[in-house]
Amino acid sequence: xxxQKTIHDIFKDAINSKPIFKDKSVLTINFTPQNIMxxxxxIYTLSKILAVSLKGDKPSNVFIYGPTGTGKTLVTTFVxxxxxKAADDNGSNLTYxxxxxxxxxxxxxxxxxxxxxxNELGESIPFTGLPTDVVYDRFFKxxxxxxGVVILAIDEIDILVEKIGDRFLxxxxxxxxxxxxxxxxxxxISNNLSFTEHLDARVKSSLSEEEIWFTPYNALQLRDIxxxxxxxxxxxxxxxxxxxxxxxxxxxxxxxxxxKALDLLRVAGEIAERLNAEKxxxxxxxxxxxxxxxxxxxxxxxTLPKHSNFVLYAIIELLKENDNSKVLTGDxxxxxxxxxxxxxxxxxxxxxxxxIISELDVLGIINAKxxxxxxxxxxxxxxxxxxxxxxLKIKDFIKKEWLFND
DNA sequence: AGTCCACAGGAAGGGCAGGCGA
DNA sequence: TCGCCTGCCCTTCCTGTGGACT
Numbered sequence: 001x002x003x004q005k006t007i008h009d010i011f012k013d014a015i016n017s018k019p020i021f022k023d024k025s026v027l028t029i030n031f032t033p034q035n036i037m038x039x040x041x042x043i044y045t046l047s048k049i050l051a052v053s054l055k056g057d058k059p060s061n062v063f064i065y066g067p068t069g070t071g072k073t074l075v076t077t078f079v080x081x082x083x084x085k086a087a088d089d090n091g092s093n094l095t096y097x098x099x100x101x102x103x104x105x106x107x108x109x110x111x112x113x114x115x116x117x118x119n120e121l122g123e124s125i126p127f128t129g130l131p132t133d134v135v136y137d138r139f140f141k142x143x144x145x146x147x148g149v150v151i152l153a154i155d156e157i158d159i160l161v162e163k164i165g166d167r168f169l170x171x172x173x174x175x176x177x178x179x180x181x182x183x184x185x186x187x188x189i190s191n192n193l194s195f196t197e198h199l200d201a202r203v204k205s206s207l208s209e210e211e212i213w214f215t216p217y218n219a220l221q222l223r224d225i226x227x228x229x230x231x232x233x234x235x236x237x238x239x240x241x242x243x244x245x246x247x248x249x250x251x252x253x254x255x256x257x258x259x260k261a262l263d264l265l266r267v268a269g270e271i272a273e274r275l276n277a278e279k280x281x282x283x284x285x286x287x288x289x290x291x292x293x294x295x296x297x298x299x300x301x302x303t304l305p306k307h308s309n310f311v312l313y314a315i316i317e318l319l320k321e322n323d324n325s326k327v328l329t330g331d332x333x334x335x336x337x338x339x340x341x342x343x344x345x346x347x348x349x350x351x352x353x354x355x356i357i358s359e360l361d362v363l364g365i366i367n368a369k370x371x372x373x374x375x376x377x378x379x380x381x382x383x384x385x386x387x388x389x390x391x392l393k394i395k396d397f398i399k400k401e402w403l404f405n406d
Numbered sequence: 407a408g409t410c411c412a413c414a415g416g417a418a419g420g421g422c423a424g425g426c427g428a
Numbered sequence: 429t430c431g432c433c434t435g436c437c438c439t440t441c442c443t444g445t446g447g448a449c450t
Contacts, residue, residue: 130433354415372411377410
């Protein structure tokens with residue numbers, strides 16, 4: 001009788017229980033909330049700077065900087081959308097283009113960037129094939145045709161400058177003297193303040209006509225944000241205050257990163273869902289933290305070409321042998337060459353492998369620090385940026401993916 | 407103070423593929 | 429189809445470098 005009642009309850013619960021999520025998309029970075037919390041002063045400042053465009057005047061160029069997940073992109077796109085609405089209502093000629101330099105095939109080269117912006121403005125330009133000056137001509141022609149005020153918001157502008165230099169920015173900041181009937185204004189967004197030190201002095205002063213520094217969120221502000229989003233994202237009773245506080249606290253430790261806080265909350269919810277839990281618990285947040293780190297590395301590794309995978313494989317093999325301490329470039333190159341030979345593949349040169357190690361470091365897959373051993377030379381010291389378990393899984397993936405003899 | 411190591415990393419350029427315009 | 433232009437990946441050649449050793 002008791003058993004029957006239990007089974008009955010299980011079935012009844014299954015029928016009656018609500019899913020954990022109401023709308024998961026609320027917890028992604030693409031979601032723009034109606035109410036942007038704790039960023040009022042930044043919205044006000046940026047709006048004030050851009051408002052002159054409604055009268056057809058050129059707004060100052062703005063340089064926005066601050067750590068990751070402090071709402072720079074959110075505030076900028078929000079203000080631009082509102083500005084566009086106001087311009088349309090007002091009959092002002094205003095156009096804006098938002099460029100994320102971190103997207104592959106957008107800002108790898110000056111050509112790509114130009115063709116991307118031109119395409120956004122409605123000028124069809126192939127992604128390769130034309131001489132750069134022809135692309136510039138078409139771009140300028142399109143700008144003249146559009147006329148009015150054109151605002152270009154370039155996100156992660158530091159990555160752009162690193163890849164293609166500052167010539168393009170120089171041209172853009174000088175464009176208003178060259179073209180009649182159109183004014184172009186720039187918004188540069190970056191989480192790396194020091195990058196401006198390498199800019200041409202004229203570009204630097206021009207880009208920084210106005211500067212806005214986005215301060216990180218504190219744990220209380222993150223909690224407010226998460227609470228607001230959780231109301232929209234989760235069904236009632238599926239999440240409690242303690243879980244939200246934990247996500248906020250973990251993200252606050254990492255320079256107040258709202259993106260990280262939202263990721264933690266979303267992944268914790270997904271884990272709870274997968275484990276058929278009644279609601280999201282604090283232990284799900286711990287699991288989420290580990291999963292996010294693994295996924296981040298795995299996603300990066302998946303896109304790497306063959307030789308980068310082999311180099312990473314060599315690093316993992318060596319670090320495992322060395323008890324997870326550290327390895328040097330020379331050792332990595334020897335092991336990598338052995339792996340290539342075993343698989344009948346011609347190894348790349350040490351010069352190229354040195355660059356691959358740098359690339360892996362930039363992607364956050366490993367840590368590589370240049371150190372000097374004095375008499376015994378200068379090299380890079382390579383360590384894991386994550387747990388050994390994560391790398392062993394990555395190693396298995398590489399082995400399966402490239403089917404080689406280890 | 408000078409030497410030397412083991413690279414780091416810049417510069418130049420080759421080879422290939424994709425795409426355009428005549 | 430062909431010449432031209434670009435991006436991408438790579439090699440070759442080279443100079444620079446921090447600090448232990450002599």
